[in-house]
């Protein structure tokens with residue numbers, strides 16, 4: 001224990017050295033967490049503070065600002081101790097308190113079903129929950145230290161955490177461009193999930209590297225160095241082995257043996273300007289023959305996570321293929337630290353705040369020389385980092401992603417059309433909410449269905465997803481069609497009776513005058529009022545009708561001969577289409593004619 005504590009003090013001093021002027025805040029944070037976590041132990045038997053101090057160290061190594069480092073020290077106190085947000089805010093400031101709270105929130109997300117589509121949703125959820133990207137960076141540092149100490153946990157727990165790391169956190173680190181963390185997370189997950197393959201790859205790589213290093217030092221690097229020097233360019237030449245997980249992935253992706261992976265060691269050349277990158281590329285290509293199709297210009301066309309570099313593979317002496325990566329110092333920093341480089345701590349000053357990230361990204365993208373479409377790069381990145389979606393859960397805990405503004409009806413249709421069509425109400429986090437409730441990230445949504453409930457037209461103004469909109473419209477159209485159909489049949493029967501013909505005769509007669517494909521179309525035309533009974537009767541006996549209605553207006557307007565009343569202006573109700581013989585009643589409209597409705601329909605009129 002004493003040894004452990006000594007080690008801790010050393011780590012802490014290391015951190016403090018990096019942040020002159022912030023020693024006090026860092027030391028206070030350490031004392032605070034030592035007190036808060038005092039009775040807690042890690043599974044390894046270490047005092048709990050070993051964990052947050054190491055997390056803070058990882059953040060300091062990423063050159064994060066002092067606020068993030070302090071938040072790293074405090075990241076577990078809200079969850080595991082009696083500390084409160086207010087207390088943290090008072091002692092260490094609002095920014096620190098917000099970051100710690102964000103990390104705590106992410107810690108409460110339960111990841112279920114890590115298949116790719118769901119995993120992607122969880123990654124988005126984390127980004128959306130975080131608000132400040134520093135929250136995600138602290139979470140990644142937290143996960144990295146937990147992965148490093150995973151060996152102390154039970155096997156089933158190890159596997160679960162490693163799976164989660166590989167499908168959620170490593171890709172997240174990749175998306176943010178934090179290469180250092182991504183590499184470590186992948187290799188550690190690899191080790192716990194596929195121990196045998198891991199061992200095989202590790203052995204192979206360590207043996208081959210020795211040989212490769214000798215080769216590079218003898219045949220490749222001296223020649224490149226010499227030519228670059230002749231051109232008057234200052235450059236730093238290093239080489240770095242491919243990480244184990246990516247070697248293994250390559251054998252799977254390309255279906256090749258380990259022995260066939262040739263780019264275990266890439267040569268990296270770092271220069272001071274973009275122009276010099278291209279000059280060095282020219283030099284490399286003049287010394288060795290480039291392999292066609294292997295040259296990639298990520299300086300002109302950066303990757304979506306803003307990674308920039310020139311990549312080329314050449315055939316070096318003895319016919320071996322060697323990959324070169326050529327970039328500026330700044331590009332290199334960004335390649336290793338990604339978005340974390342934004343908070344790079346310089347000269348004792350807090351450089352920037354979370355909200356400034358937009359302008360930072362904009363500047364960055366605009367500064368990318370020769371980029372063909374900087375706005376597209378920026379848009380993609382923004383979409384990925386600042387989601388316009390809400391993330392909600394089913395009662396079983398499955399994650400559902402919906403656009404901002406979605407309501408329980410959208411959720412219901414997302415689950416199933418039938419759930420949507422019978423959606424009678426909703427509970428959010430156990431409480432009944434109106435169907436107009438706008439869902440918020442983290443809500444757990446339960447839909448109450450009822451067999452008698454049906455979609456109503458005003459739902460259309462409540463939903464935002466096209467799926468819900470289409471399903472509701474579809475349903476309403478279908479209901480309308482059925483209503484028109486039965487209404488049309490009824491009108492047809494009346495006409496038939498008053499004309500004294502059989503159905504077949506009537507259909508035949510009408511077919512000659514009006515175009516329709518199926519009999520159903522005729523009924524729907526009648527039921528919807530597109531074809532009025534008056535018009536049909538006109539067709540059947542044109543002369544007789546001409547007397548009263550020589551304009552032949554399609555809508556039944558005219559002067560009625562209703563028993564007891566004559567010469568009264570009337571309109572036939574559009575809703576029920578009464579025909580001669582139907583019992584009718586009238587609804588007087590002020591200053592207008594009487595609207596006649598079929599009597600049986602009175603209640604609905």
Ligand code: MN
Pocket residue numbers: 051075076142
């Ligand atoms: Mn932790």
